[in-house]
Amino acid sequence: MNLEPHLPALQVVVPLLTAPLVVLLRDARLAWWAALAASAMNFAVAVAITGQVLDGAVVRYDMGGWAAPLGIELRVDALSTILLLVVSGASTLALLGGRASLLEQVGEARQPLFMAAWLLALAGLVGILVSGDAFNIFVFMEISSLATYILVAGGPDRRALPATFKYLVAGTVGATFYLIGVGMVFMMTGTLNIADMELRLATVGDTNIVYVAAGFITIGLALKAAIFPLHAWMPNAYTWAPHVVTAFIAACATKVALYVLLRMDFFVFQKNLVDHELQFAFVLMPLAAMGILFGSIAAVFEPNLKRILAFSSLAQIGYILLGASLVTVAGFNASVLHLFNHALAKGALFLAVVCLGLRYRHLDLADLQGAGRHMPWTLTAFALAGLSLIGVPGTAGFVSKWALIIAALERGALGVALVVLIVVSSLLAVVYVARIVERLWFGEPPGENPAVSEAPWPTLAVTWLAVGANFWFGLNASLPGELAQRAGEAFLRHLP
Amino acid sequence: MLTGAVVAIAVTMLLALVRALLGPSVYDRVLAVNMFGTKTVLLLAIVAFVAGRDDYLDLALAYALINFIGVLAVLEFFHQRKFGHVPQVANGSDLQPPENEATPSEREP
Amino acid sequence: MTSLLTVFLLVLALITALGVVRARNLFAAVMLMGIFSLLMAAVFLLLDAPDVALTEAAVGAGISTVLLLSAMALTAEEELAGGIHPTPALAVVLVTAAVIFYGMFEKPLVGDPEAPVNTHLAPQFFELTREQMEIPNVVTAVLASFRGYDTLGEVIVVLTAAIGVLFLIGPDAPQGSRAPSGGNLAGGGLKHHQPLRIVGKIAIPFILLFAFYVQYHGEYSPGGGFQAGALLAAGIILFGLLEGREAAAAVIPTRVLKAMAAGGALVFGGVGVVTLLMGGQFLEYRVLLDHPVSAQQLGIVVIEVGVGVTVSGVLLLIYHAFAARGRG
Amino acid sequence: MLALDLFNSWIFVLLLMVGFYAVIARDNLVKKLMGLSIFQSAVFLLFITMGTVTGGTAPIVLGDDWGAVFSNPLPQVLILTAIVVGISTLALGLAIVVRIKESYGRISDIDAPERDRRL
Incomplete structure (x- = not known):
């Protein structure tokens, strides 16, 4: 039979239904293989969908055979595709390279449950991305969130538990805010389908309640996306989660929440709410700017390697939001590109952290001093990925930062201020990356020197693969560029 | 007639709620919850009658059963407290015995 | 009269909620939560939502009371003095409320048949249910067919919760060094209380029978897979409370529960895969049989069974995980 | 029905406030x-x-009378799902609380200065 028309459904259903099977397994190795297979298949489906989207199609699918808005519609466009690639790719790479680390940190007995949770997190995230229905997004948001809490709580340190609890409370409050907002829009329009919402809001868009709804949706999702100052849950969750999990969720979880924020704000509200740009100009843009500064500065002073990277994520989320809050096509393009490129850089960095974590129990910089002498390959990979994070020309990070600067300059004086901000925070990024690399290469190893060796080759190979991707997409940005451009074209149609 | 019944039930619910809020002993609260559940069942039966929907009686039935289980769970909880060990006071403070409240074991006949 | 009654119940609910927040004694708070759930359930019924009312009662007053008590047995009953930060919290809460009030006064009136909520999709749901499914409970029709994909997601959420609880406090999870010994719920059971035991045991078969009724009558009256699963689990939990957790575990071993939890979700998803293979969209039941109406009904019945099996399995797994914790 | 309408909204907001307050303000x-x-x-x-209709009845058709006035089934379906999501979150949250109690010995004030930097 021809599976091609069913790709959007398969994208979600494969991991969603592999998970219950994995729960029943008893063997850790088998569970890992099953999860890897499902994740790889998920990536393959994402690539196939990308092909369809690049052919110019918006891929639609009616669940249950009920046409939207009566039933639930799946809808994949360029914006979703770029994140589908990121999410399924990050999951596959992290699983591929993370087996040894997961066995060590989570233990063998609980692997099947853990792998099932992993698949559910993956299914939830891709479920959000392909969905065209606001309530369906809520359901899959909860699947991915609950599964992610499990993954984070799997960390070996007891501090993982309070971190997870905080994450759970923040995530639930965020999701409930989102639900309130969706409820209010539903009350005014009678529909849950995102495309239909936009059409039907046209007649009622100028009522207070729709503004309130937009506010609730934005705040709820900002909480889930860890936008400054609602990021309090994020650094600890990233730090105490198992290293492999951090590599996965740092590349995906907050970005998918950000994706929903962009989807709702731009594709539903922008056209219908008068002065909706003001929300961006006066609220989100200042927050993004503060987040960039705060995250970068906090990263400079942090002693723990994973926390440094977590705060750097806070700054990077700021960049993405900054691009979007310009409310121009160029800004939106830059924002989408940065979603992709930051995931590449952060994914590679955290994979290098996985390598380090296999050899070191504590990841404070003081503990890791001199690690470079024992693990030169890991450290080189880390340094190269760090270049991408900073945005050195030739890396993926440069492409999107450059796009962001160009987009900002369209805005005159304000744009110049923003460019200064970007440059300053990039310099701060130089400082914290250089600080890590310097301590890890040249620092004196603490105390008696443990016999540390290079990380095992599967993990290392995957790390280098991710680093390679940073340079590949730095030199040849046609794929993300093309997708971002198409996303920008779609965005243009939703401007008033 | 029906209105009178509803008012009577409402008043009883209010009284039960007051008991549940004020306590003071655990048994007051348990009984209050149980009574509240019973009143809800009665209320539902009347609503079913007024609305002319027999299928609502299913719900009344379900509430009655659930209520029973809830109360048993509470009893089991205190049963464990009495025969099992009371959890140690860890780090000093989570388990201060309530000052104004008799512990259930003291009230046990 | 119903609207007055709704107002009255809502006031009680608000008072109860305040009581929950105020109570220092967590046990009292759990009791009040039970009352709160019953009140909300009654309100939902008065607002013409019997399916929701049934679920809220089974979940809120039944399952979550049991869960909260089992967790409390493992943790602590009293709240610490202090540990409240009223001022910033009040500020945040008041701002949130003010924002909602700003929007609330323009919304369409409740009960207005001409409100967009009630005119856009609802009539079509009734029409299509009548034409293509011929089942009287339109809530079930929407739940299982029109938005079956959401319901699949809901089943997966429940399964995720079970995976999480097993992962965190299941038999393979790390045992805490400071676990209180013997302070858990439903270890020994109420074996020594004859009257309770007899009355309880008489009730169990009725609860189970009622659960099956709710399951299979879900297309005709309030109920369906989720409510039935919760009731079924409640019946077995009752048995565990009376006879001890081990006895309940002997009736349905954990291994079987796990298979139920996963199997139900697989049955649900399997229906989707079958419809896909038969040339329809995912979860498009009408391709299952030649006669589309029977096909829709078949699909709904099968997936509701999947929901019921998963939910009962999951809730029992969670109950066992909490009850067995701390027993070693 | 006007009074009822506003009243439900009031209670919605107040309950929201009460619950949200407990989430933010309580350490336990x-x-x-x-x-x-x-x-x-x-x-x-x-x-x-929002789904109720004045003079309507529950969206379960009695005696094949499809012409009656019914309340809207869609919000009810959404809330059924949301209730299930709520209990799932509660179960998971309680499991985490149990683990926190086991490894910290307390279930309040978990943000207190950590003494286990090198645990």
């Missing part, structure tokens, strides 16, 4: 979860309220 983790439940219940009330 179980209390936070209870607050979260109340918070979610408020949202359930919002949805169910």
Whole structure:
């Protein structure tokens, strides 16, 4: 039979239904293989969908055979595709390279449950991305969130538990805010389908309640996306989660929440709410700017390697939001590109952290001093990925930062201020990356020197693969560029 | 007639709620919850009658059963407290015995 | 009269909620939560939502009371003095409320048949249910067919919760060094209380029978897979409370529960895969049989069974995980 | 019905406030979860309220009388799902609380200065 028309459904259903099977397994190795297979298949489906989207199609699918808005519609466009690639790719790479680390940190007995949770997190995230229905997004948001809490709580340190609890409370409050907002829009329009919402809001868009709804949706999702100052849950969750999990969720979880924020704000509200740009100009843009500064500065002073990277994520989320809050096509393009490129850089960095974590129990910089002498390959990979994070020309990070600067300059004086901000925070990024690399290469190893060796080759190979991707997409940005451009074209149609 | 019944039930619910809020002993609260559940069942039966929907009686039935289980769970909880060990006071403070409240074991006949 | 009654119940609910927040004694708070759930359930019924009312009662007053008590047995009953930060919290809460009030006064009136909520999709749901499914409970029709994909997601959420609880406090999870010994719920059971035991045991078969009724009558009256699963689990939990957790575990071993939890979700998803293979969209039941109406009904019945099996399995797994914790 | 309409909205907002307050202000983790439940219940009330139709009855057809006035089934379906999501979150949250109690010995004030930097 021809599976091609069913790709959007398969994208979600494969991991969603592999998970219950994995729960029943008893063997850790088998569970890992099953999860890897499902994740790889998920990536393959994402690539196939990308092909369809690049052919110019918006891929639609009616669940249950009920046409939207009566039933639930799946809808994949360029914006979703770029994140589908990121999410399924990050999951596959992290699983591929993370087996040894997961066995060590989570233990063998609980692997099947853990792998099932992993698949559910993956299914939830891709479920959000392909969905065209606001309530369906809520359901899959909860699947991915609950599964992610499990993954984070799997960390070996007891501090993982309070971190997870905080994450759970923040995530639930965020999701409930989102639900309130969706409820209010539903009350005014009678529909849950995102495309239909936009059409039907046209007649009622100028009522207070729709503004309130937009506010609730934005705040709820900002909480889930860890936008400054609602990021309090994020650094600890990233730090105490198992290293492999951090590599996965740092590349995906907050970005998918950000994706929903962009989807709702731009594709539903922008056209219908008068002065909706003001929300961006006066609220989100200042927050993004503060987040960039705060995250970068906090990263400079942090002693723990994973926390440094977590705060750097806070700054990077700021960049993405900054691009979007310009409310121009160029800004939106830059924002989408940065979603992709930051995931590449952060994914590679955290994979290098996985390598380090296999050899070191504590990841404070003081503990890791001199690690470079024992693990030169890991450290080189880390340094190269760090270049991408900073945005050195030739890396993926440069492409999107450059796009962001160009987009900002369209805005005159304000744009110049923003460019200064970007440059300053990039310099701060130089400082914290250089600080890590310097301590890890040249620092004196603490105390008696443990016999540390290079990380095992599967993990290392995957790390280098991710680093390679940073340079590949730095030199040849046609794929993300093309997708971002198409996303920008779609965005243009939703401007008033 | 029906209105009178509803008012009577409402008043009883209010009284039960007051008991549940004020306590003071655990048994007051348990009984209050149980009574509240019973009143809800009665209320539902009347609503079913007024609305002319027999299928609502299913719900009344379900509430009655659930209520029973809830109360048993509470009893089991205190049963464990009495025969099992009371959890140690860890780090000093989570388990201060309530000052104004008799512990259930003291009230046990 | 119903609207007055709704107002009255809502006031009680608000008072109860305040009581929950105020109570220092967590046990009292759990009791009040039970009352709160019953009140909300009654309100939902008065607002013409019997399916929701049934679920809220089974979940809120039944399952979550049991869960909260089992967790409390493992943790602590009293709240610490202090540990409240009223001022910033009040500020945040008041701002949130003010924002909602700003929007609330323009919304369409409740009960207005001409409100967009009630005119856009609802009539079509009734029409299509009548034409293509011929089942009287339109809530079930929407739940299982029109938005079956959401319901699949809901089943997966429940399964995720079970995976999480097993992962965190299941038999393979790390045992805490400071676990209180013997302070858990439903270890020994109420074996020594004859009257309770007899009355309880008489009730169990009725609860189970009622659960099956709710399951299979879900297309005709309030109920369906989720409510039935919760009731079924409640019946077995009752048995565990009376006879001890081990006895309940002997009736349905954990291994079987796990298979139920996963199997139900697989049955649900399997229906989707079958419809896909038969040339329809995912979860498009009408391709299952030649006669589309029977096909829709078949699909709904099968997936509701999947929901019921998963939910009962999951809730029992969670109950066992909490009850067995701390027993070693 | 005007009074009822506003009244439901009032209670929705007040319940939301009460629950949200408990989530933010209370240090006790179980209390936070209870607050979260109340918070979610408020949202359930919002949805169910918007679907009622004056003079209507529950969307379960009695005696094949399809012409009667019915309340809207869609919000009810959404809330059924949301209730299930709520109980799942509660179960997971309680499991985490149990583990926190086991490894910290307390379920309040978990943000207190950590003494286990090198645990």
